[in-house]
Amino acid sequence: MTELSTNTPKPRDVSAIVTAGLAKRYAAERRFRAFGIAAIAIAVAFVALLFSSIIGNGYTVFVQTHMRLDVELSADAIDPKGTRDATVLARGDYAGLVKGALRERFADVKKRRDKRKLHGLASQGASYDLRNMVLADPNLIGQRISVWLPVSDDADMLIKGHIPRHTGEGSRRISDKEIAWLDALAEAGDLETQFNVRFFTSGDSREPELAGIWGAVVGSALTLLVTIALAFPSGVATAVYLEEFAPRNRWTDLIEVNINNLAAVPSIVFGLLGLAVFLNFFGMPRSAPVVGGFVLAIMTLPTIIIAGRVALTSVPPSVREAAYGLGASPVQAVFHHVLPLAMPGMLTGAIIGMARALGETAPLLMIGMVAFIVDIPGSFTDPSTVLPVQVYLWADSPERAFMEKTSAAIMVLLAFLIVMNGAAVYLRKKFEVRW
Amino acid sequence: MFRENMEADVTFDSDDAGRFDPDTDDAYSSTEEMAVVESPPKIISRGVDVFYGDTQALFGVDIDIRPNEVTALIGPSGCGKSTFLRCLNRMNDIIDGCSVRGSITLDGRDIYAKSVDTVHLRARVGMVFQKPNPFPKSVYDNVAYGPKIHGLATDKDDLDAIVHSSLERAGLLDEVKDRLHEPGTGLSGGQQQRLCIARAIAVEPEVILMDEPCSALDPIATSKIEDLIDEMRNNYTIVIVTHNMQQAARVSQRTAFFHLGKMIEYGHTDTIFTNPNEVRTRDYITGRFG
Numbered sequence: 007m008t009e010l011s012t013n014t015p016k017p018r019d020v021s022a023i024v025t026a027g028l029a030k031r032y033a034a035e036r037r038f039r040a041f042g043i044a045a046i047a048i049a050v051a052f053v054a055l056l057f058s059s060i061i062g063n064g065y066t067v068f069v070q071t072h073m074r075l076d077v078e079l080s081a082d083a084i085d086p087k088g089t090r091d092a093t094v095l096a097r098g099d100y101a102g103l104v105k106g107a108l109r110e111r112f113a114d115v116k117k118r119r120d121k122r123k124l125h126g127l128a129s130q131g132a133s134y135d136l137r138n139m140v141l142a143d144p145n146l147i148g149q150r151i152s153v154w155l156p157v158s159d160d161a162d163m164l165i166k167g168h169i170p171r172h173t174g175e176g177s178r179r180i181s182d183k184e185i186a187w188l189d190a191l192a193e194a195g196d197l198e199t200q201f202n203v204r205f206f207t208s209g210d211s212r213e214p215e216l217a218g219i220w221g222a223v224v225g226s227a228l229t230l231l232v233t234i235a236l237a238f239p240s241g242v243a244t245a246v247y248l249e250e251f252a253p254r255n256r257w258t259d260l261i262e263v264n265i266n267n268l269a270a271v272p273s274i275v276f277g278l279l280g281l282a283v284f285l286n287f288f289g290m291p292r293s294a295p296v297v298g299g300f301v302l303a304i305m306t307l308p309t310i311i312i313a314g315r316v317a318l319t320s321v322p323p324s325v326r327e328a329a330y331g332l333g334a335s336p337v338q339a340v341f342h343h344v345l346p347l348a349m350p351g352m353l354t355g356a357i358i359g360m361a362r363a364l365g366e367t368a369p370l371l372m373i374g375m376v377a378f379i380v381d382i383p384g385s386f387t388d389p390s391t392v393l394p395v396q397v398y399l400w401a402d403s404p405e406r407a408f409m410e411k412t413s414a415a416i417m418v419l420l421a422f423l424i425v426m427n428g429a430a431v432y433l434r435k436k437f438e439v440r441w
Numbered sequence: 442m443f444r445e446n447m448e449a450d451v452t453f454d455s456d457d458a459g460r461f462d463p464d465t466d467d468a469y470s471s472t473e474e475m476a477v478v479e480s481p482p483k484i485i486s487r488g489v490d491v492f493y494g495d496t497q498a499l500f501g502v503d504i505d506i507r508p509n510e511v512t513a514l515i516g517p518s519g520c521g522k523s524t525f526l527r528c529l530n531r532m533n534d535i536i537d538g539c540s541v542r543g544s545i546t547l548d549g550r551d552i553y554a555k556s557v558d559t560v561h562l563r564a565r566v567g568m569v570f571q572k573p574n575p576f577p578k579s580v581y582d583n584v585a586y587g588p589k590i591h592g593l594a595t596d597k598d599d600l601d602a603i604v605h606s607s608l609e610r611a612g613l614l615d616e617v618k619d620r621l622h623e624p625g626t627g628l629s630g631g632q633q634q635r636l637c638i639a640r641a642i643a644v645e646p647e648v649i650l651m652d653e654p655c656s657a658l659d660p661i662a663t664s665k666i667e668d669l670i671d672e673m674r675n676n677y678t679i680v681i682v683t684h685n686m687q688q689a690a691r692v693s694q695r696t697a698f699f700h701l702g703k704m705i706e707y708g709h710t711d712t713i714f715t716n717p718n719e720v721r722t723r724d725y726i727t728g729r730f731g
């Protein structure tokens with residue numbers, strides 16, 4: 007230090023001083039890098055743990071155990087009068103047919119209680135599948151067909167190995183007899199796991215093996231469409247107005263403080279607001295994606311506004327000067343030059359807000375989107391649920407098979423998120439201006 | 442004291458003795474045939490004070506800027522040259538907390554009057570900035586932007602013609618005619634600056650303000666721009682800020698010397714460079730301070 011401040015003309019060996027300090031500088035750099043790598047490693051480990059536990063629990067949902075039965079599609083049970091009218095066909099006793107086929111297969115089962123157990127091997131979905139087949143092709147009536155039908159959730163869990171076979175009979179939901187029947191089917195090659203189409207195409211159900219995620223996916227998509235359609239334009243407009251046009255005074259300061267505060271308000275408060283305003287005051291429908299979208303839009307608005315303002319301030323002032331210098335009006339300067347450059351940043355903010363909205367449950371509980379809904383929503387006003395709420399509902403159900411569904415729903419939620427982020431990256435690349 | 446200088450200007454005679462002798466004397470002599478009959482000033486500034494918040498950056502600046510002349514503003518860094526230049530097309534309006542007092546007239550009309558529209562004013566008074574700032578768009582779109590927003594082109598062909606002639610006059614056409622649709626920001630620094638000049642003249646302004654247009658350029662690009670400025674003088678009124686004394690001497694007819702926010706001396710470039718009234722001017726020009 008003293009050497010630095012003296013004015014003596016004596017030449018110093020700068021090179022030696024720099025060399026002496028180099029080791030220290032590089033050590034600092036190595037340390038910093040080590041910390042960074044350690045942090046990333048820990049994060050990756052946790053993500054891997056999370057993913058492996060979710061996927062480990064949930065991957066079996068993509069298949070469903072089916073058994074092959076020979077079913078006599080007797081006209082007596084389906085269409086005794088031979089009208090071939092669709093409403094009559096739809097009301098036929100298909101469950102009885104499935105039961106009959108099972109009894110025929112295991113003809114030695116005589117006791118009533120055992121018979122009931124035997125009937126329980128087939129899922130309720132088996133009769134739905136039969137009905138759909140007959141509706142699609144009424145000529146099947148009177149024929150004897152060999153079909154693959156879904157088994158019940160307990161049987162499915164056993165085959166997938168989620169229910170241990172070797173514990174005492176009393177401590178599992180499936181009896182030794184049922185196991186024996188299933189083994190007999192398996193031995194005959196009449197039991198196999200098939201791709202679970204139903205999970206991806208149907209709505210919720212009380213029966214785990216019939217429950218699907220599609221209703222929640224559609225509900226989430228509809229809700230997010232409403233959210234982005236409302237929040238993005240108004241958020242961008244607010245950011246542009248506050249940043250580029252609004253005078254700096256006490257009012258705009260107040261607005262700014264309020265926006266920043268809103269970003270930190272717990273989401274359930276927005277749900278209560280939605281309940282009070284949209285449902286009670288405006289009388290909008292309960293459990294509807296449109297109301298969910300409104301609530302989530304209000305919730306994400308502050309995020310989009312704040313990100314938008316940051317994006318606008320980071321546009322170099324020389325661009326504004328150039329535009330004004332040519333005689334562009336303020337609106338032209340903003341819309342022709344500043345906004346396009348701020349767009350990628352604004353999209354990033356919007357996508358962060360959307361991702362948060364996608365994962366939000368609490369405010370939606372308040373407006374009734376937590377209901378058990380079997381039908382797939384067809385419009386913005388149909389009752390529906392969303393993915394995180396579906397996760398919550400399934401996680402709350404006692405059946406072992408719903409545990410598998412829960413993990414699978416989380417996987418679908420993550421896939422949804424990845425698709426959304428992918429779209430955002432694509433859009434950002436498209437809007438990005440290379441200097 | 443400014444008044445005196447200005448009176449002196451009016452009686453200026455182009456055969457004034459003792460010319461300043463920069464290294465290249467022919468560039469200088471080409472500006473010699475100046476109009477002997479003075480036309481009325483294009484821009485008149487009287488008592489212009491500028492404040493950035495509470496700090497005053499300009500103190501009572503009085504200048505008459507004459508049409509079809511190049512007026513150079515010189516002075517040490519931070520003396521307020523850019524500030525004054527920005528007053529002339531009200532670019533200071535977009536700086537928060539900047540306020541302007543005094544009067545500036547363009548063709549006899551106060552440009553700070555309530556009725557004046559800044560969009561209209563800036564279409565008449567164009568600007569080239571110190572740092573080249575092309576839009577991150579194609580070369581073509583950069584030049585076409587001004588004519589487009591002001592509705593100067595009737596159709597696509599007309600716009601093409603404006604773009605080509607502007608680039609031509611800025612001496613850039615040959616270099617960019619094959620890459621009109623590539624980004625303007627991909628050009629070299631000197632080309633970008635000429636692009637900005639082309640963009641400014643595409644609007645056909647009456648006055649062009651240039652803030653150190655050559656500060657980032659090599660001597661060849663600089664001389665191209667100086668030639669351009671000299672040629673543009675026939676059609677436009679030009680005000681240029683420069684730190685390069687030779688440049689001021691080469692391209693300008695009049696020179697104003699600023700120091701610490703005050704305009705110290707204003708007059709014919711010859712007079713300022715050869716026989717200034719003020720000691721500070723002489724010291725600055727001869728490089729004794731600044």
Ligand SMILES: Nc1ncnc2c1ncn2[C@@H]1O[C@H](COP(=O)(O)OP(=O)(O)OP(=O)(O)O)[C@@H](O)[C@H]1O
Pocket residue numbers: 493498516517518519520521522523524525536
């Ligand atoms: N936006 C601003 N806000 C506050 N003060 C400013 C601003 N712009 C300029 N100033 C101040 O005004 C004074 C004059 O600045 P100006 O930019 O006009 O100087 P200049 O003569 O152009 O200098 P240079 O030759 O370095 O460009 C300086 O003291 C500067 O700090």
Ligand SMILES: [Mg+2]
Pocket residue numbers: 522523524571652
């Ligand atoms: Mg400057």
